[in-house]
Amino acid sequence: MTDGQPALTREEQIELYKAIITPRKIEEKMLILLRQGRISKWFSGYGQEAVSVGTSMAMQDDEYICTMHRNLGVFTTRNVPLDRLFAQFQGKAEGFTKGRDRSFHFGTNEHRIVGMISHLGPQLGVADGLSLAHKLSGEQKISMVYTGDGGASEGDFHEALNVASVWQLPVLFVVENNQWGLSTPSREQFNFDSFTVKGPAYGMEAYTVDGNDIESVYRTTKALAESMRTRPRPVLLECKTFRIRGHEEASGTKYYPDGLIDEWSKKDPVENYEKTLIEAGILSASEADEIKKAAVKHIADMLEKADSYEKIVFDAEVELGDVYADFKNEEVKPSSDETKPMRMIDAIHDALDLAMDKHQNLVLMGQDIADYGGVFKATDGLMTKHGSDRVRNTPLCEAAIVGTGLGLSIQGYKSMVEMQFADFVTEGFTQIVNNLAKIHWRWGQKADVVVRMPTGAGVAAGPFHSQSNEAWFTHTPGLKVVYPSNAAEAKGLLLQAFEDPNPVMFFEHKGIYRSGEMEVPVGHYTLPFGKASVVRSGQTATIITYGMGVVKCKKLLSEVEEFADIELIDLRTLVPWDKETVLESVSKTGKVLLVTEDVKSGSFIHDISNEIQAEVFDHLDAPVMTLTSMDTAVPFAPELEEGFLPWSKLEAKIRQLLDY
Structure with a gap:
């Protein structure tokens, strides 16, 4: 992919060198702080810095990057203030999660970064949503998301790549192949030599690059990104590298065969790039030394600033106050006394139609909801009226689609995800209870997603199409759970759900869908949550x-x-x-x-x-x-x-x- 690309200028090479030095020097300092007990945990990217730095340097500043454990170089390249980053590591209020989460488990819209959660996969579906927003807005932008070779075994990887390919979303999927998943080597994770075989299976291009060669990573990523902006499509990029240190420091590296670390240490991306630049006359040894000293000083200054921040103090009111985004939970009365007889399914259809008219940034997603109108016909005719961009049939990929909804929300969109049956929500459970529910409390990001849940028994549908699973979600702080009993309330509550910027689980009993009609107000109105x-x-x-x-x-x-x-x-x-x-x-x-x-x-x-x-x-x-x-x-x-x-x-x- 670098064919025809101009050679890097001296200035670009020096910038790459400066960019890769900073995370290396932070690593060295953090390992000392870990031994001193000043931070509690560290996931090292030592020896893998070329991947994070090279790929993120090739992105435009206003394009989102979804990170993982070993992507410190993304945060430093995006100029995240180091005092806040260190405060995050220390669990202080000045960190990005106010002490509620650790290490790189956070995001920052200012720097266009969406951090991971611990489940090694949900960020992939979020990247789909980020790129779908670009596509819907007609922007020539892409998103980039990392996964590890171990994390790529998760179902989220399959779902996210499949959705991105079907919808031709401009997502750059970067597989940071360091050849080990904690203590498990690649040969026990998957049965192929390179992730390039995965791309064609999903109908997308796939490339591999030496992940320890920062110029190769940078130039390849830049060429791919430029191509994807003009011709939107997903691309898989494998960066082959090696994890010099343990999965996290406490786990160690005793499981590595003798000599393996020494062999890969010779391929150190920082030391080798410095040597290359000096030998080419791009940089003198003294200039390299000055760059390193400047980085070390800046790190020390920012660490001193972070150390000056007081230890966090527990305040129950503050903790509870951040669970949900602010929302004026007000009733909106109907504009007239006019009513119309409707069944519950008709009222839900009417509410969806009105919400689509009012919120031009609302996207409906679900299996068979477009031409077919959904298995219960709640969306019948809505694609014809509002278009296939906004009423979208999805593959059977519940996790990726819920993640897509979150990605859309980060970009300022609203979304509705229809579970064909409430029982099938288990396929998207992690995204709902760990990502949607916790994201505002963790780093202040709204999850403006409504998940519709056709639920309930009494229709002889058996154990997998009938269960009442609302209590799964009432147990999870951060979600709102709505369960109407008639047509008029279903309409008003669903319209309120689209006003609320928080994630709403909206239960609809299948046995009430067509059980009879009642008079329902015509036009837009809402009913407040929490009012019986x-x-x-x-x-x-x-x-x-x-x-x-x-x-x-x-x-x-x-x-x-x-x-x-x-x-x-x-x-x-x-x-x-x-x-x-x-x-x-x-x-x-x-x-x-x-x-x-x-x-x-x-x-x-x-x-x-x-x-x-x-x-x-x-x-x-x-x-x-x-x-x-x-x-x-x-x-x-x-x-x-x-x-x-x-x-x-x-x-x-x-x-x-x-x-x-």
């Missing part, structure tokens, strides 16, 4: 539920005369949930039944039960009672499913509560 609905007022007892539970309870209460004075509360949202309305109702009635279609173990209603007993115990005239499905998977046969679900036991449970 009192469906029926009463004095004798309170039933608290959501989703299908509201439908079943409402029907039964209207049919049984003895139940006429029971209060029914629809939570509508689980995170946040309306504690005030719940406690006020229970204090009034003295008896409460919590109902859910979820299984008993770990159900979210038990969190509410705990709050009721802690806050209004003195007002209770009976134990807090719960009704759930059985603690099994959802069975297929209708007879078994009916026995599994709580609805056949609902009347008896209510009578037990009233009779106590």
